[in-house]
Amino acid sequence: MTDPAPIVSGTMRPYQIRGRWYRPAEQPGYDEVGMASWYGDQFNGRPTSTGERFDMHALTAAHKTLPLPGLVEVTNLANGRTVVLRVNDRGPFVDDRIIDLSRGAAEALDLLQRGVGEVRVRYMGRAPRVGGGAVLSSARSQPRQPAAVPEPAPIPMASSAHFWIEVAAYPTRPEARAAAGRLGETARVQAATDNSRFRVLLGPWPDANAAEQARQSVVARGFRDALLISAR
Template sequence: MVARLLRGALIAAAFSTLAACASFGGGRDAPLRPPVVTDPAPIVSGTMRPYQIRGRWYRPAEQPNYDEVGLASWYGAQHNGRPTSTGERFDMSALTAAHKTLPLPSLVEVTNRANGRRVILRVNDRGPFVDSRIIDLSRAAAEELGLLSQGVGEVRVRYVGRAPRTGGGTAMQRADAAPLTSPRPYLPPVATPVPAPSETSAYWVQAGAFSDRRAATRIADRLGDRATVQDIRSEGRSLFRVIVGPWPDANAAEQARQAVIARGFGDALLISGG
């Protein structure tokens, strides 16, 4: 009887830690402490049916051995308060995520490959519907993982199990974690001058177009050495376009665009030079 009571107390304490989104330290080799979920939320009806987005079919399924490395992006204020696929309201300050095919809701462990930071996230939405990405993070999750300013980064995603009825996000940041791969710098410096878009097969990111050259120059300075100001004419007036690049392919340019968006330029566009 005493053993049963003690076991119950330990489970309750573990769940309390999970719901409170508490963080804990430890060395980078410390084992993962998976959360104990005593009363899992039922899978939301309809979210396990095959569905089609932009002509492509996705087939949700139970995937207990899911373990994948790929790119993560994040979404924030523009979606805050909107309903997710589970019917929950998206809260950019909660530790949540979107995935194309895992059960909803469920828990995943996400590791930033550049710095070793880890979090447990509640998956309650579908997405991201971009081929190169495997998970979309809430703003809080991106911040915990150190991806907020970078916009896009390489992560490892592992399925943990069913989610509790509420909450489930846990910060597991390890302050002394060493990088697992070389971090992807935001807009790395270049030694050569940046040309304007031309007939070459390159890609550029347009951060914005401004009527004041000085304002455009200040923004280009903020965005780094790969940003420059280009004079353009639009409807009979002069504009000063801030562009970043060039990038050799669309995937690299899209990563840069997400980084520019993360710096506060939500209308950033891709421009093809050829």
Template sequence: MLGLALTSAACAGVGGSTAPIRGATPPAVADPAPIVSGTMRPYQVRGRWYRPEEQPNYDEVGMASWYGDQFNGRPTATGEIFDMHAMTAAHKTLPLPGLIEVTNTANGRRVVLRVNDRGPFVDDRILDLSRGAAQELGLLQAGVGQVRVRYLGRAPRLGGGRPLQVAESAPSPVQTLAEPGRFWVQAATFTDGDRARRAAETLGRSATVDGGRSGQFRVMLGPWPDANAAERARQAAIAYGYVDAQLISGG
């Protein structure tokens, strides 16, 4: 419980959706580390109770923060030593140690992280990142940002964290459609019409399939009357794993 107590102080002071993430496959863990039993007991921080449990279908979108120098070298909730440069994270209730996939919804960067700590104990945040993880996700300067977190399962005895997609998705040049003053988002293109229709169903009522020309089926979101609304839809599409989603203007 010493690691938990230290982490409670650390994470208090710093800062869904269920669609599959494209290209995400759980890493194979041949020799998983045992779950640290002490970390699975209910615990209380600032008058609020938390109840860790197995959550094989955990898939949430929320805010993440990061912690670094002040706690570097201290024990985490599992007893492992916190290395602020390692690819690790803290979560309130997932099994420890475990693996999660984290996507920065603003830029599409994705990482696999080892969860070995408890926190953050701030109401609007679901995850605390190590400094190294925040850097890979592009959250180091902002300090706080929206992420999608998916539980992958048990962690190996050592490590397990790694970048999956580190290059930011640069917006493509704005394309033009026929209807002036309207904005769309092109979430993805497919050569298979059935795949395009399944993607549109995943993305909701605003999604349609435009296609067949030149063998390409485009999954389109919208239209919206202003670019800000369309940009929010583009970011939502990125959160669903369509990292090449691009804004299209009607001119």
């Protein structure tokens, strides 16, 4: 894991809410299905349990017992959309809910209008020092334009490397090659089946932390729309 943030002191102590005790712990095998809710405007800008400011548009979440800050992979079971979220707060303190999403996370999972929905939550480990939230490829259930856009050929699978960065997509191969050239030898260009668009990829990485660190570096180099995607 690359440069993870330290667990915030005090957030792993047992605590009591409304007469019920919660006992935070490292849970490497955490993989649960349950209900998710979301929170937004009324908490925006307030400190979270880690001391970070809550940004309702960022890809973050609250959990009762996982280490803070941590990363979770959350999948909306109704539509297959998946995001990686930075867990930096405690909650939700409602019996039938296992995670509280930021407004941005709820939007990415298409849970904003319904308010709640059934999700799968998988703990991925400690979060990087900054950032850590990303939309995975399966979150793109619909193209942004009405016309159907053929998807590029599948990313080659590696036995232990699951995460890639989609740096950008271009309408012509020369544009994509020029962008790849700026990024060095590890960048590759992948074409759609009918050559209608060409995307620039970096990777793979075996864990989301390392890939997210690399994505932030790519964003800093001017590729603001770079996405963390999963090849699993």
